[in-house]
Amino acid sequence: MDLPLVLLHAFPFDARMWDPVRRSLAARLRLITPDQRGLGRTPLPETDREPSLDDAARDLLALLDRLELDQVVLGGCSMGGYVTMAMLRMAPERVGGLVLVDTRASVDAPEAARNRRALADRAEAEGVEGWLAETMLPNLLSGDAPGAVADTVRAQIASQPPAGVAWAARAMAVRPDSSGVLAEAGVPALVVVGERDSLTPPDDARAMAAALPESELVVVPGAGHLTPLEAPEAVSSAILNWWERI
Structure with missing residues (x-):
């Protein structure tokens, strides 16, 4: 396949989370790993609209237009997968393949959605340094993850703008179910999960x-x-093996 591969990062991270995978893939594929709105180096636009991952998908569409890319293989980890599915709803003709990593098509349970909103409120009130990484870390990595990986996770989370973290948490809390969208995708897909x-x-x-x-x-x-981050060699190998077959 000659299309570029666009990989979207998880919450609450930025494009740096793909660096270990990028080192393995860059020589074989054209790889694009943007920061998503409000996170990393991408500012959070001023808007009166309620947070929605559809706006993150529109950001991605605008990026593809600037790069003059009519179609890409699109994928993401966790929240990046949710934005991938939003893009598939919005502009399926721009998606020539899917790479879905540690994500899901279903909506949040009510308690999970409430927890996201509470996290957003706390991020706005207190910032994110310290507490956010320690709150999330037990669910992000296995107990056997190297200490250096945990340190990377802490550092990347602590560096995120609180407003962007809050926006993304609220947007994820109201995302729709995407099972039907996947059923109609009609493109090759790779699903990876720990x-x-x-x-x-x-x-x-x-x-x-x-x-x-x-x-x-x-x-x-x-x-x-x-x-x-925890098993970049396995993720890179899965992508390359699948890419060669399709």
Whole structure:
């Protein structure tokens, strides 16, 4: 496949989370890893609209237009997967393939949505340094993740703008179910999940793979929710092997 590969990062991170994967893929593929709105170096636009991942998808469409890319293979980890599915709803003709990593098509349960809104309120009131990483870390990595990986996670989370964190949390809380969108995708898809992912577990990945008409599922042994950081070699190999087959 000659299309570029666009990979969208998880919450609450920025494009740096793909750096370990980028080192393996850059020589083989044209890889694009943008920061999403309000996170990393991308500012949060001023708007009166309620937070919605549709706006993040519009940001991506604008980026593809600036780069003069009519179609890409699009993928993402966790929140990046949610934005990928929003893009698939909005402009399916721009998506020539899917890479869905540690994400899911279903909506949040009511308690999970409430927790996201509470997190957003606290980020706005207190900032994010310290408490956010320590709150999230147990669910992001397996217990066997190297200390250096945990340090990277802490540092990247602590560096995020509180307003962007709050916006993204509220947008995820109201995202729609995307199972039907996946069923109508009609493009090759790779689904990757950590064996020990407690946030979007393997059963969620299997449900997405079953919904997609043309899909491949890879379960990464021993990894948690952030496989691109915890097991970048396995993620890179899964992408390259799938890419060669399609």
